[in-house]
């Protein structure tokens with residue numbers, strides 16, 4: 001039974017999942033906010049969705065979208081989840097989708113790294129390391 | 136007959152050449168705006184808590200002024216990054232008559248100390264770059280006269296009791312000439328840096 005389960009786990013780790021690429025975060029001082037950006041590459045033939053991201057380095061982590069209003073002003077809104085259709089790439093990039101980091105527990109200096117856990121509907125939990133950079 | 140045609144070709148070629156010269160040297164270019172900023176002189180603070188008489192401290196210099204708040208995670212850092220790129224380009228081209236300033240529209244939270252942290256973590260070169268904050272009413276008057284909107288959204292409280300709110304705001308960089316007149320306005324976050332550099336050159340020293 002144990003062998004069977006570990007074999008299953010092994011198989012699962014080889015099965016294709018949504019890939020998280022080029023994860024990076026903006027520099028920010030402790031107590032301030034920042035944003036995480038990346039590309040989600042769904043190489044599978046099944047749609048998936050990102051519904052949560054966590055980090056020990058921020059008090060609150062939310063999925064956000066930057067929005068442009070009719071009067072030209074910019075704002076943001078929280079979103080519950082982001083669909084990643086089969087065989088497609090969804091970009092989290094400046095001025096668009098971002099993972100919002102509220103009340104940082106430490107300063108994020110350029111070139112340092114920060115860890116996140118991504119939660120997908122199908123792919124489950126995935127750990128990601130992002131680099132802090134100015135851009 | 137042939138010489139007449141030749142003469143005409145010559146005249147046309149010369150005219151075309153003159154036109155090209157006129158455009159390439161920028162002498163024929165006009166900036167879209169030329170209006171007073173309407174800002175009444177006030178005392179603001181920079182990131183070191185030094186008093187900056189605004190806008191008088193920038194008279195005689197070309198000023199590139201942008202509007203931000205440091206709790207902004209996405210748009211304002213893009214604007215700040217663009218300001219830094221412009222600063223680097225100006226340095227490369229030895230253009231020394233420009234000052235860059237970022238004014239906070241969230242003076243309640245953006246104290247000089249917070250602005251300094253925001254700048255330091257981005258390695259801002261403060262030589263010709265300054266952050267500005269001040270008394271809420273003074274800032275509001277400046278925003279109003281420059282048509283900058285900044286509306287705070289709903290406030291939420293985190294588990295640790297931290298108060299969180301964001302602004303819906305105008306995304307802008309403004310070019311002000313040495314007489315204090317507004318000469319052009321650009322988007323702050325996604326902007327054509329080369330156009331701003333060209334406009335600065337058009338204004339000249």
Ligand SMILES: [Cu+2]
Pocket residue numbers: 064065076098100208209
């Ligand atoms: Cu956000």
